[in-house]
Amino acid sequence: MKSLIPLLALSTIVASSTVQRPLQDASSSEAVVSSKSRPLVNSTQLQGHIHSDNLLKRAKELYKIAELGTAEYGHPTRVIGSEGHAGTLNYLYSTLSQYSDYYDISNQTFYATLGKIFGSRLVLGSAQVTASPMSLTPPTPKKEPVYAPLVLVANEGCNPSDYPKNATGSIALIRRGICSFGAKSEAAGRAGALAAVVYNNYPGSLSGTLGDPSKYHVATVGISNEDAQPYIKDLEAGKIIPSSVWVDAIVRRTPTTNIIAQTKGGDQANCVMAGGHSDSVSEGPGINDDGTGSLSLLEIAVHLTKYSTENCVRFAWWAGEEEGLLGSDYYVSQLSSEENMKIRLFMDYDMMASPNYAYQVYDARNSRNPVGSQELRDLYIDWYTANGLNYTYIPFDGRSDYDAFIKHGIPGGGIATGAEGIKTQKEVDMFGGRAGAWYDPCYHQLCDDVQNCNLGAWEINTKLIAHSIATYAVTFDGFPKRTSVKTDAVTEDSPYHGPELFM
Template sequence: MKPSILVQTLGVVGLGCEAAVLKGYGDQFQHVLDGVSHLLDKQHEKGHKKPVDSEHLQELLSQKALKNRAEKLYEIAKLSEEGYGHPTRVIGSPGHNATIEYIIESLGEFGGNYYDVWKQEFEAVSGSVNHSEVSVDGDKIDAQPMSLTPGTPKGKPVSAQLELARDKGCEKGDYKNLKGKFALVVRGECAFGDKSNAAGEAGVLGLFIYNNEDGDVHGTLGEPKKHHVPTFGLSKKNGEDLKDHISGRQAVANVTLDAKVETIKTYNVLAETKDGDKDNVVMLGGHSDSVEEGPGINDDGSGTNSLLEVAKALTEFKVKNAVRFAWWAAEEEGLLGSNHYANTLSKEENHRIRLFMDYDMMASPNFAYQVYDANNKDNPEGSEELRNLYVDFYEDNDVNYTFIPFDGRSDYVGFITNDIPGGGIATGAEGLKTADEVKKFGGIANVQYDPCYHQLCDNLDNLAYDAWLMNTRLIGHSVATYAKSLKHFPKRSELKTDAIQKPTFKYRGHYLAY
């Protein structure tokens, strides 16, 4: 007999007396009684949870707990040392696989009866470059291979004439008469991947794309296409110098690019409260992977662990609206996990998500408290209200903050482009801290917010714990606020289209896409 049937038959009020009678029948009923007792304990526990409250949830968050999780994550990253020569949690590595299991195990330990937990499998495209060398007429050129570029055949040197393409290089016709040659083109008008594919269709051997603004081009080709060719990025100065050099002469480029693009099976991890309104889902996420070069304890181990601690604290409360946590894989490959998730939602599931909050890099050593400058004019309605929640929290805690561009560098992209309101906070990556920001946040001017960004030294010494706790408290506040009520948050409007909309962000993760 199932405990649920027994409860229905006996009734809760008379359960004690009836249970005593049943006990007389022997041990065969003991397991039934144990089940009933467990069920009543759970009902009692659930009934006595208080509604979620931001202040009390924040009190459950601590630096000690964050530090313990960081230490655990670093030990996990070290599982990759044999295969990679150093700690890393890049997708496909033992370190990343163990990170996924660690997240799932942690959720089971503190939230087994509170959350539904599942994995979403997908295939991620990953690229790596073993060796790259470019020269023109014997002079070495500073050219950066783009992410997900194919290599030269068998990684061997290829020599051919280098000429300027027509226009912006977005169409096959822009490479007329360049078959069997290398081409130089300026950045702009279309994505780097589209330029590379058009060049390949025309028979071009390789492509150099130079910047149309100051600075280098650290770009990505994005999703591999049939005709992609070896593609490099050049700074504006180097590109213009090269353009002048090849004008009016038959310049010869010698290119070696040992690179590979492969497909790796990996997983997103999701956890949703069993209770709460499933038609009003409050969603938040960070990414579980690192770059190959290092363990990623700040990027984004800090976000990964903040989410775990907030998820743990939330189990002490009742929620009105369902809360869904996500740990995305393959963010470092170009936001692949979050884009896959958002792009494969049905229209009905999409519309149940009221907002998405992104938490990537919460503890940069030379930090600034950064808020994505999302507004309702350029983004789905509700993005601005989320931005204002972050601002209000910092102001209420007498903490300075600064706005940063909402330009496509993190996992909110897939949600925004699928009409789901979004936003987030960060503490800075490779950008340089300004003198004005030093006045606001302390730290060192003209030094990266995270001097170990995408490097081996992104380890346990690369965390600003005060900033990390402050931002973890803000994450808790955002969850508690919206899990309790969405009364003043804009309702989802009807989707503009059933089709996936073309992203307008110039970044795809940490790489330029346009």
């Protein structure tokens, strides 16, 4: 495949990290056998290899790897550019390399912009307000607080006309929506604001990323709609609110790496592809997000080596998802038309074990996405139904790594268990858990550790992942054929993609 280089080069990126030894699998020696002696993969048999205790062992190993990031970040993390992420790449590689007779293993290195925030504070009037600095925000000038009146920006702050004349020298208060956080920060900077505060247009706190740096970006933080409303009313009433913003941060470029493993056997012109992201946010170890998806794929990849396949199977572990779906974007952008057409479908597995879970299926419809997306959606539904399990639809809105694939004509879909969304009473009746709470109360936080994973949900979803891979590894009969790298799908701006990524 284009722009893939031998995985040996991975050492140039991760040489400074402690190499993590892979978990020992009792069946590892079984992988080194002639492909002719392997039986054809069977969904039931592949699912039978999946056990929560093995997933838990891998999660504990991944947390140890995340602790490699403590020296630089002060806590466990696997954010790109950290020792924790380098250790994650080593762990994936060292595990997969045991099966080099079965997989062609390669990496894909690219440069990404990485931000690190050391501290921040927001004071509105006389009160300190809880605020989340945006990823890739610049610091305040000289990393010192700026003091200025708070000014309410009209509409969503996407256009120059939204900013009043007194925005110069102010701290701009901007509503979320319409355009990216980066565009808002840039517009505020162009209007002469010293800093920007973006408030949510939904209940709950707000954080995100500014995306690619701009010389016009100003220090930008996010706050909840609830915290913003009293100040909005005061500003609309003509009151002056002296305020201050302080952000200590750096933004830098760093190399990072996608890892790809493809079966040597099977029809190489007809590939089923599955991916998850290998990185976490800087704020925590990311064991559920997306350690669970990454480890589900790794566990399945190990057990798949016991079987042969009719179609090729391609696994991917993306880097830089948390910085704006960077790894998957880069991968798809490097595919030739010929290589693109070999991918019959892409399946995204991100967050498989949220503690307050729901079994969520992306509502991917052929009328709005590449044809085949709905057939994949229905495969998940049929499996949940056959196993007496409830499920619910969630928007297929570009929030995860499937986005680049469907924008380049490749059918896509996936499952999840929920992030910062609020669980309803109806969902409690379907899945248990707590109404009114996030699906993952530790989403993008330090507490996203091993204890944050619901092992029962993780095992069930990993079995479903195994089913999806085994099904298409055997046959694409009845699945729509690829006809073009272009799509007639409805192309709307993804509200969560790139610099618009909601975190």
